[in-house]
Amino acid sequence: MSSERLIYLPLGGAGEIGMNAYVYGYGPKDNERFILVDLGVTFPDMDTTPGVDLIMPDIAWLEERKNQLEAIIVTHAHEDHVGAVGHLYNRLGAPIYARAFTAAIARHKVAEYGIHEGAVRTVSAWPEQIDLGPFKVGFVPLSHSIPESSALVIDTPAGRIFHSGDFKIDATPVVGEPFDAEMLAEIGASGVRALMCDSTNVFSTAQGRSEATLKPNLEELIRSQKGMVVATTFASNIARLQSLAEAGQAAGRSICLLGRAMRRMVETAVTTGILTNFPTTIPAEDAVSIPRDNLMLIVTGSQGERRAATAQLAQGKYLGLTMKEGDTFLFSSKTIPGNERGVIRIMNQFSEMGVDVVDDAGGLYHVSGHANRPDLMTMHDLIKPQMLVPMHGEHRHLREHAKLATERGYQGIVAVNGMMIDLTGDQPKVAEYIETGRTYLDGSVQIGAMDGIVRDRIRMALNGHVTVTVILDEEDDPLGEPWCELKGLPEIGRSGAPLADVLEEDLSQFIGRAGAKTLTDDDALEEGLRRVARKTALDEIGKKPEVTVVISRLA
Structure with missing residues (x-):
């Protein structure tokens, strides 16, 4: 065998x-x-x-x-x-x-x-x-x-x-x-x-549908719009970019591609002979001066990516171009599971501007x-x-x-x-x-993924963070009282007093009660201060924050 x-x-x-x-x-x-x-x-x-x-x-x-x-x-x-x-x-x-x-x-x-x-x-x-x-x-x-x-x-x-x-x-x-x-x-x-x-x-x-079935629907949609038309799809979907650009051109609009990934994909497709007749496009600086009803933008960001052109337009302006009431934004794409919230957020931002958002719920503009x-x-x-x-x-x-x-x-x-x-x-x-x-x-x-870095980041995001600083002199006695710096936590707790003041008071009492064995042992002192800070925070604000303890000893 x-x-x-x-x-x-x-x-x-x-x-x-x-x-x-x-x-x-x-x-x-x-x-x-x-x-x-x-x-x-x-x-x-x-x-x-x-x-x-x-x-x-x-x-x-x-x-x-x-x-x-x-x-x-x-x-x-x-x-x-x-x-x-x-x-x-x-x-x-x-x-x-x-x-x-x-x-x-x-x-x-x-x-x-x-x-x-x-x-x-x-x-x-x-x-x-x-x-x-x-x-x-x-x-x-x-x-x-x-x-x-x-x-x-x-x-x-x-x-x-x-x-x-x-x-x-x-x-x-x-x-x-x-x-x-x-x-x-x-x-x-x-x-x-x-x-x-x-x-x-x-x-x-x-049964699956052909990419070729979309072009008539796209052209009809673009022709019927009065303001600027903006469409987004996956930057890598060269066929869809071609269909969108041809439909926009047939509707009498100048075509502008926005987004580095999209431009690179089209350039690579042309260089390698994949694309031979892609409609002529104009740069963003020229698009600014074209009447809105004669302009179509094809942009990156169909999945709600925060840095992509779609998100930038939703937040106000991108390369001098803005969306206005009466414009139309088309999602010629399917939202990948997990990206729904980001996409919906952008849709609502456009809606607040008076922009009409068209998605592919009916299957007319995406296969x-x-x-x-x-x-x-x-x-x-x-x-x-x-x-x-x-x-x-x-x-x-x-x-x-x-x-x-x-x-x-x-x-x-x-x-x-x-x-x-x-x-x-x-x-x-x-x-x-x-x-x-x-x-x-x-x-x-x-x-x-198991290194703990992102886990700690999530914990800080959920619970907030307290930095506790203590200084000890040459005799291992406290030099003044501990002090706290807060990040991501309410300033005032249930007692009505500033949270930092309450924490510092309880930490000071702990230091005052601590014996020489604790005060001379950094690990024991750090653990005690962390435990007190988390318990006090839980009593005051109902959360146990992440705590970093800084112990300085004078040589």
């Missing part, structure tokens, strides 16, 4: 939507060769990750084995698939492979960290394949909401894997390659051991980039895998997709982040569990 095994290990993207990172390995146990498919990010929120800039996969397990890593393969240029390559590349060091448009975006990201652009290598589409140790990998064009999105054919000595990446069935995607059922059927006919499949829309029972349930079933039938492993979804999506696979006669399994699956036998089975979590980009520093 062969000692080699074929494994699949998600480090991100399985049990969540975002932060995709999937490891495939082949070889003897503990001596496999690996490839990593995608290295993406997800985004923080003020409730659970205040102050954090980005959230990335925990790659510690793979970093320990980086001498066994053949390559990083990027399926497409969405942030949840490519956003971490610049941040984490130096910890892995393997070459990055992607098709031309995705590779151009990846080069921008690694260049920001001083990494030579040669780290990113451009590959051609299927049927060409690249040799990576025991793997032969081919990039299979699929339609999605960004150009050059690719599934992967991963050939191994143990059989063929088909990694779907993100996809939808769209014969007329406006920009990018259409869904090619005949090509996929040929791949499936050759025999596929395992299909790793997108699960995002497994609960959507309607999903992910396969709905009938489209997933079509993919199953084209690829005809021996086993099916759902990915790219929350646990409920993965579980539903696994049930669907089982009902349709395929071996299915729910595999979440950190669960290593052995694909070598007749059915998938759990080989082992890997400790994995999240890495936070906090400012310019990477920290672990």
Whole structure:
């Protein structure tokens, strides 16, 4: 019996939507060769990750084995698939492979960290394949909401894997390659051991819709508006940007793109030949002087991002441009779960200005980039895998997709982040569990989710903070009384006296009662002062704040 095994290990993207990172390995146990498919990010929120800039996969397990890593393969240029390559590349060091448009975006990201652009290598589409140790990998064009999105054919000595990446069935995607059922059927006919499949829309029972169906609705909406029209969508949705720009142009409006990410995406698409006839755009400084009823802005910030153009316009002014009563703002996008509050806040800010807000509640101005349930079933039938492993979804999506696979006669399994699956036998089975979590980009520093930094930040946000300062002389006697500085706490407590005064009085009494054993022991003194401060605060304001004690001793 062969000692080699074929494994699949998600480090991100399985049990969540975002932060995709999937490891495939082949070889003897503990001596496999690996490839990593995608290295993406997800985004923080003020409730659970205040102050954090980005959230990335925990790659510690793979970093320990980086001498066994053949390559990083990027399926497409969405942030949840490519956003971490610049941040984490130096910890892995393997070459990055992607098709031309995705590779151009990846080069921008690694260049920001001083990494030579040669780290990113451009590959051609299927049927060409690249040799990576025991793997032969081919990039299979699929339609999605960004150009050059690719599934992967991963050939191994143990059989063929088909990694779907993100996809939808769209014969007329406006920009990018259409869904090619005949090509996929040929791949499936050759025999596929395992299909790793997108699960995002497994609960959507309607047939998916084409991107091309939106343009007439967009043009009709824009033509009917009197004031300035502003539309937001995902910066990476090149086809939607094209549809919006063409609809605005057809309605007789000048088009202005606002937002660095959006301009970069369009520039990259033009440079790589993806876009050949994008309508002419004008810079923001020229847009200021154009009559409002002749102007259309296409802006970043569809998910309520605080620094994006949409949020800036909602707060007043952006690059000299303002929203006014009678203008229209269109969300040509779906709000990602978790972002609802930020988006609704912006909608209300626009409403207060007298701006008419149009969202996509009726499905007229947005179509999903992910396969709905009938489209997933079509993919199953084209690829005809021996086993099916759902990915790219929350646990409920993965579980539903696994049930669907089982009902349709395929071996299915729910595999979440950190669960290593052995694909070598007749059915998938759990080989082992890997400790994995999240890495936070906090400012310019990477920290672990379990390091306690964000936990302490949340505690301070919830409970406030007190700094207690005490000075002791050469004889270990108090030099004056302790004093307190408050942050994020009410000034007056239940007693009606200033909270700082009450705290200082109780702390002074504690110091006066403390014996020599406590006064000479920094740890004991610090613990006693902290305990008194928290108890007094609880009595006065009903909260136990975080307490920092500063003890100074005169030498």
